[in-house]
Amino acid sequence: MKSALITGANKGIGFETAKQLLQNGYYVFLGSRDLKNGSEAVTKLKLEGLTSAEAVQLDVTDEHSVKAAREEIGSNINALDVLINNAGINGGMPYTALEANTDQFFTTYNTNVFGVARVTQAFIDLLRKSSEPRIVNVSTSVGSLSLQSNPAWPAYDYAKYAVYGSSKAAMNMYTVHLAYELRDTAFKVNAVCPGYTKTEFTNYNGGDVEEAAKRIVKYALIDRNGPTGKFFSEESNPEAHEIPW
Structure with missing residues (x-):
């Protein structure tokens, strides 16, 4: 039986994703x-x-929690x-570039960027043992620099969340580099906006x-012929799905 780990899976999209993978x-x-x-x-x-x-207890902002989760999961699967x-x-509010304070930026990046790196690095050895390893980084079209700077984008005037958007843009860059470093392997690494x-x-x-x-x-x-190193949003691009970084 194939296995999956989903962070933040006790509610919302994470919970529903778990449900569908179980199915x-x-x-x-x-x-x-x-x-x-x-x-x-x-x-x-x-x-x-x-x-x-x-x-599994897993706080992506806590190095000890991530390592403990890796040990627990690794003791159950190969x-x-x-x-x-x-x-x-x-x-949290305020969302704007001029009003959000540095604590907001740090806290958000600690989860949305550093947390992704912590978890990925902690579990990469177990993923390497899979014949078809997949990494999906949950992103958002709000993290697209191209869309955010395009006045023709339908959400241009209301999707301005400086803290959240910049953290997801940084996570997107991490995704690009991760996919590049794993380009000659069986890994498929993509960013997906739900x-x-x-x-x-x-x-x-x-x-x-x-x-x-x-x-x-x-x-x-x-499957093995699928994309890697891409950014997808069916909401922002219903036809081709891939959107610009």
Whole structure:
């Protein structure tokens, strides 16, 4: 049975992504900063008959937590097939470049950028043992420098979140370099925007969480002929899906 780890998987898009991977026959580790919340999420899945799920305490901002999660998961499996870096925060108000304080920037980058690097580096050895390893970094079109600077973009005048957007742009750059370093291997590494989705993150505004998770799962399940080092957003580009960095 193939296995997957999803950070921030106890609720929202992460939880739905776990559900869909379970439906595709994966054993899924649900990373949760609060283990109680993770365990409750697993209970919900098992009540739906999705039993191949396990909660793992994982705070992406805490080096010790990440290392402990790696040891726990590594004691149960020989290889990890999918890593989905889903955990993220928006940084809180004020969102603007001139008003947001440096603590907001640091806290947000610690989760959205440094956390992705911490988890990826901690689990890369287990991923290397998979025959078809996949890494999906959950991003956003708000992190596209090209779209954010284009007055013709439909969201140009309202999608200005300096802290969150810049953190995701930095994570996108990490994705580019990660894909490049793994270019001659079986890895597929991509950034995926799930779209504006009805979750706690958006005060329950936006599209359906099932559709958002489906967009992520698609790139977790791509075969050896699939893309790598790309940035996808079906919401921003419904036809071709790939969007500019």
